Amino acid sequence: MHALNPIFLPGPTNLPEALRRACDIPTMDHRSAAFGPILASAMAGVKQVLGLSEGEVAIFPATGTGGWEAAVTNTLRPGDKVLAARHGMFSRKWIDLCQRHGLDVEIVERPWGEGVPVEAFAAALAADTGHRIRAVLVTHNETATGVTSDVAAVRAAMTAAGHPALLMVDGVSSIGSIDFRMDAWGVDLAVTGSQKGFMLPAGLAIVGIGPKALAAMETSGLPRCFFDIRDMLGGNYPYTPPVGLINGLAVSTGLLLEEGMEAVRARHHRIAEGVRRAVAAWGMTTCAARPELCSDTVTAIVTPDGVDAGRIVRHAAEAYGVAFGGGLGEVADKVFRIGHLGLMSDVMALSGIATAEMAMTDLGLPVRLGSGVAAAQEHYRNSRTAPVRAAA
Numbered sequence: 001m002h003a004l005n006p007i008f009l010p011g012p013t014n015l016p017e018a019l020r021r022a023c024d025i026p027t028m029d030h031r032s033a034a035f036g037p038i039l040a041s042a043m044a045g046v047k048q049v050l051g052l053s054e055g056e057v058a059i060f061p062a063t064g065t066g067g068w069e070a071a072v073t074n075t076l077r078p079g080d081k082v083l084a085a086r087h088g089m090f091s092r093k094w095i096d097l098c099q100r101h102g103l104d105v106e107i108v109e110r111p112w113g114e115g116v117p118v119e120a121f122a123a124a125l126a127a128d129t130g131h132r133i134r135a136v137l138v139t140h141n142e143t144a145t146g147v148t149s150d151v152a153a154v155r156a157a158m159t160a161a162g163h164p165a166l167l168m169v170d171g172v173s174s175i176g177s178i179d180f181r182m183d184a185w186g187v188d189l190a191v192t193g194s195q196k197g198f199m200l201p202a203g204l205a206i207v208g209i210g211p212k213a214l215a216a217m218e219t220s221g222l223p224r225c226f227f228d229i230r231d232m233l234g235g236n237y238p239y240t241p242p243v244g245l246i247n248g249l250a251v252s253t254g255l256l257l258e259e260g261m262e263a264v265r266a267r268h269h270r271i272a273e274g275v276r277r278a279v280a281a282w283g284m285t286t287c288a289a290r291p292e293l294c295s296d297t298v299t300a301i302v303t304p305d306g307v308d309a310g311r312i313v314r315h316a317a318e319a320y321g322v323a324f325g326g327g328l329g330e331v332a333d334k335v336f337r338i339g340h341l342g343l344m345s346d347v348m349a350l351s352g353i354a355t356a357e358m359a360m361t362d363l364g365l366p367v368r369l370g371s372g373v374a375a376a377q378e379h380y381r382n383s384r385t386a387p388v389r390a391a392a
């Protein structure tokens with residue numbers, strides 16, 4: 001990739017200069033008084049971004065995957081039943097992690113491109129009169145297919161069924177970018193990582209823990225040591241914390257909160273809508289099956305029959321030094337993805353749309369140069385807001 005070009009991956013995302021500097025600090029004694037305020041500031045910022053008032057935040061030196069493992073092992077017991085939908089690469093991997101931990105996963109299969117099936121979940125919960133299901137897993141934003149699911153509706157279904165299971169949400173590619181409300185949606189455990197909405201390098205697993213999940217930790221029984229949340233509470237690190245990244249997280253949450261979470265969400269929606277209009281102008285479709293499922297952080301674009309989507313990604317990288325996301329799993333050859341989360345503006349998005357057009361035209365796809373750019377330009381002109389200063 002070329003350092004002058006933004007990247008259009010749905011994680012890791014572009015790194016604001018302010019965060020690159022925040023991570024690049026001299027070695028610090030993490031047992032000294034200097035570290036406490038940095039950690040406290042990062043944790044307080046994360047709680048605000050999560051919309052979590054009563055509860056805790058644990059920050060592990062890991063990635064989002066470690067966050068899944070922390071959520072599951074700290075609150076469940078061997079053989080516990082969990083309910084999950086499989087509709088993309090990340091929901092698939094989270095289910096695999098649960099199974100490797102000996103959990104009994106009731107899987108609802110959905111086509112890739114669909115969201116979490118609230119009605120099927122409601123039926124499974126209603127049928128579970130003995131309350132054997134201990135947790136309901138929701139992948140809020142399926143990064144492989146560009147599909148956002150309705151977390152609040154899943155909670156409403158649980159409430160309607162009078163079901164006491166924990167609600168665990170993978171918010172790795174949604175938190176810090178699109179609407180996410182831990183308290184309001186009754187989310188018991190929320191998982192994310194540093195390299196997506198928080199615009200930092202990879203290296204932190206961030207877990208929000210609500211009161212019900214904290215209580216469940218008392219009776220959980222899966223083996224855990226590195227990921228034991230109890231050792232992390234009260235800001236005590238049982239091992240060496242990545243001080244630079246945590247300082248980065250404190251500054252990152254500051255940038256997001258300064259912009260305002262509503263403004264952050266509106267910016268992501270506006271940019272994503274421009275990308276979607278470009279896709280329509282190309283005569284192509286999204287992997288997301290219906291408009292209301294389309295993610296505001298990543299757009300997965302279906303390529304015409306017989307066109308290997310991977311060629312577009314490889315060609316854009318080789319010819320123009322621009323990174324797009326490739327297809328994953330079941331849609332490996334069929335989609336390429338434009339990530340538009342984190343440090344992203346309308347002007348940056350236009351360069352990505354223009355590059356995708358050049359790459360597709362080079363490869364002989366029936367795309368007219370400028371067609372997607374023009375469609376996005378119209379949308380961006382007509383929905384203009386003041387440029388964001390804070391994320392610079």
Ligand SMILES: *Cc1c(COP(=O)(O)O)cnc(C)c1O
Pocket residue numbers: 011063064065066090139141142143170171172173193202
């Ligand atoms: C990126 C991602 C993950 C995995 O996170 P890592 O930090 O790569 O471990 C999990 N879930 C979703 C939805 C993601 O986008």
